Amino acid sequence: MLIYRLLTEDDSSEFCHKISDALAKGWVLHGDPTMSFDAARGVMRCGQAVVKDIDTPYSPDMKLGQQ
Known part of the structure; x- marks a missing residue:
């Protein structure tokens, strides 16, 4: 998964x-990473997608950061 x-x-x-x-x-x-300007706060924001293969079936209740 x-x-x-x-x-x-x-x-x-x-x-x-x-x-x-x-x-x-x-x-x-x-x-690729992405960057966008947050005009409300006056700062640049960064984003990066990551994926991981796990043995557990997916559930919307799972805490992704703990996988």
Whole structure:
């Protein structure tokens, strides 16, 4: 079963740490990262899709970050 997450964060080292943590837990980058300007807050936001193959059947109740 392949599961998907979209990780987002302000353009900061926190975003890089979030991605690095997911990679260390077995998630794999999926596609290119994206950036967008949040005009309401005046900051750049980053996003990166990640996927992971798991043995457990998918459930909408599962906590994806704990997989």
